[in-house]
Amino acid sequence: MTLTSPASPATKDDTASAGRPPERSGLRGLLAGIGGQNLSLVGALVLVLALFGLLNDNYLTLPNLQVIAEAATITGLLALVQTVVIICGGLDISVGSQVGVASVVSAMAFTASGSNALVGMVAALAVGVLVGVLNGLVIVYGRVNPTIATLAGLAAYKGLAQLLSDGRAQGYVLNDDVFVFLGRGKIAGLPVMVWILVVVAVAVHLLLKYTDIGRNIYAIGGNDTAARLAGININKYLVFVYALIGVVAAVAGILLTARTGSGQPTSGSEGLELKAITAAALGGCALKGGKGGIGGTLLAVALLGALENGLTVEGINTFWQNVAQGALLVGAVVIQQRRTGGRAVGLPH
Numbered sequence: 001m002t003l004t005s006p007a008s009p010a011t012k013d014d015t016a017s018a019g020r021p022p023e024r025s026g027l028r029g030l031l032a033g034i035g036g037q038n039l040s041l042v043g044a045l046v047l048v049l050a051l052f053g054l055l056n057d058n059y060l061t062l063p064n065l066q067v068i069a070e071a072a073t074i075t076g077l078l079a080l081v082q083t084v085v086i087i088c089g090g091l092d093i094s095v096g097s098q099v100g101v102a103s104v105v106s107a108m109a110f111t112a113s114g115s116n117a118l119v120g121m122v123a124a125l126a127v128g129v130l131v132g133v134l135n136g137l138v139i140v141y142g143r144v145n146p147t148i149a150t151l152a153g154l155a156a157y158k159g160l161a162q163l164l165s166d167g168r169a170q171g172y173v174l175n176d177d178v179f180v181f182l183g184r185g186k187i188a189g190l191p192v193m194v195w196i197l198v199v200v201a202v203a204v205h206l207l208l209k210y211t212d213i214g215r216n217i218y219a220i221g222g223n224d225t226a227a228r229l230a231g232i233n234i235n236k237y238l239v240f241v242y243a244l245i246g247v248v249a250a251v252a253g254i255l256l257t258a259r260t261g262s263g264q265p266t267s268g269s270e271g272l273e274l275k276a277i278t279a280a281a282l283g284g285c286a287l288k289g290g291k292g293g294i295g296g297t298l299l300a301v302a303l304l305g306a307l308e309n310g311l312t313v314e315g316i317n318t319f320w321q322n323v324a325q326g327a328l329l330v331g332a333v334v335i336q337q338r339r340t341g342g343r344a345v346g347l348p349h
Contacts, residue, residue, distance in 0.1 A: 041282065041299040045306060052310035059313055066191060070259070072305030073193040074099070076298065077252045078272055079279035080197075080204050081245040083297045086280050087208070088241050089221035089289030090146040094135065094153030095249050096272035100161040100265050102128050102253025107171030107263025108164065110179075117178035120257075124250045131157060132246020136239035154273065161265035170263040183258030193255055200248060205294040217241065221289025271322070278325050279304055281332040304328070 053060040078095045085092050102124040110120030131153070138149045164170075173179035185192040208214035219227045220234055228234055256268050281287060282303065283296030308321050 038296050038299055041303055045303045048306045048310060056313050059310060068305045068309045069194045070191050072301050073197045074252045074255055075272060075275045076197045076301040077200055077248050078276035079297050079301050080201055080294060081248045082276040082280045083285055083292050083294060084204060085241050085245060086285040086287060087221045087289060087292045088217045089224060092150045092245050093273050094150040094157055095245060095276055096269045097154050097157035098131050098246060098249035099253040099256060099272055100269040101157050102250040103256045104161050104165045104170055104263040104265050106254050106257045107173060110173055111171040115176055117176050121254050124254050125247060128246040128250025129243055132243040133239060136242035140235045140238050165263060165265040167265060172262055173257055174261040179258040182255060201294055201298060218290055274325055275304060278329040281329055
């Protein structure tokens with residue numbers, strides 16, 4: 001018995017034979033392919049850019065757009081893997097703390113090895129794998145709800161980063177060519193950090209869209225009972241997905257170290273989990289699982305980055321940025337509920 005995702009060729013053929021409307025051509029077909037969710041994000045992004053561009057002449061300049069792109073890179077990396085875990089029917093609230101641990105470990109290992117950048121990065125990646133697998137094992141074999149398990153991880157990994165670093169920035173990496181290149185270098189005019197985000201985005205997109213692993217991840221999130229009956233090892237997939245989060249969070253921690261010049265236990269990583277979840281939800285991920293994509297998530301990351309930078313450029317209190325993120329997350333979930341016909345709590349259908 002073979003289980004395929006809704007995006008698989010077999011399912012498409014079945015849908016067509018059941019009387020699917022003919023495919024649209026031209027502009028209407030293109031817009032339908034992009035999807036209403038992504039079109040809304042594109043419209044919102046254009047509106048934000050235009051608004052702050054009118055308010056501040058420096059907002060749409062190339063240097064500031066590069067600042068937006070660099071600042072959004074770490075959030076973007078976490079949002080990509082948050083998309084994967086949400087599609088699989090899970091959630092990871094601990095990603096920000098994982099970034100903090102990886103950042104501290106990368107800087108401390110770099111210093112302890114006599115300024116060897118490779119040792120620092122390998123140590124951070126190893127810790128990322130360990131933390132991610134630990135989350136997966138707690139969820140699978142401890143039978144703990146993913147929200148609760150990773151909420152515990154949020155506190156535990158934050159405490160671990162503070163214990164390792166004694167609560168302050170560790171090491172100094174700006175005298176190392178590798179870290180300087182990662183944090184401040186450019187390739188073809190674009191920051192290296194942005195290229196890393198692009199590479200990870202392409203890899204995750206290919207994984208989800210063109211591999212059996214990706215189809216099974218969608219299947220598990222869509223209906224885990226059917227997936228289990230189809231022979232999919234759900235436990236193995238869950239551990240794999242959380243390990244993937246740990247690896248990408250470690251990459252984000254390395255970039256944080258490179259960008260700030262030292263290992264940061266909390267500064268720069270605190271609050272990243274909210275941004276990542278908000279971007280994934282805005283990008284069209286169904287929080288119940290089984291639905292979502294990389295394109296929408298990246299557009300949402302760009303929207304959040306543009307909005308955050310615009311508020312900063314205009315000198316608006318940074319506390320309002322948290323208010324805006326919370327409002328966007330609630331708005332995204334409300335829109336999802338309305339589209340899917342979800343029942344309001346305590347109210348009739």
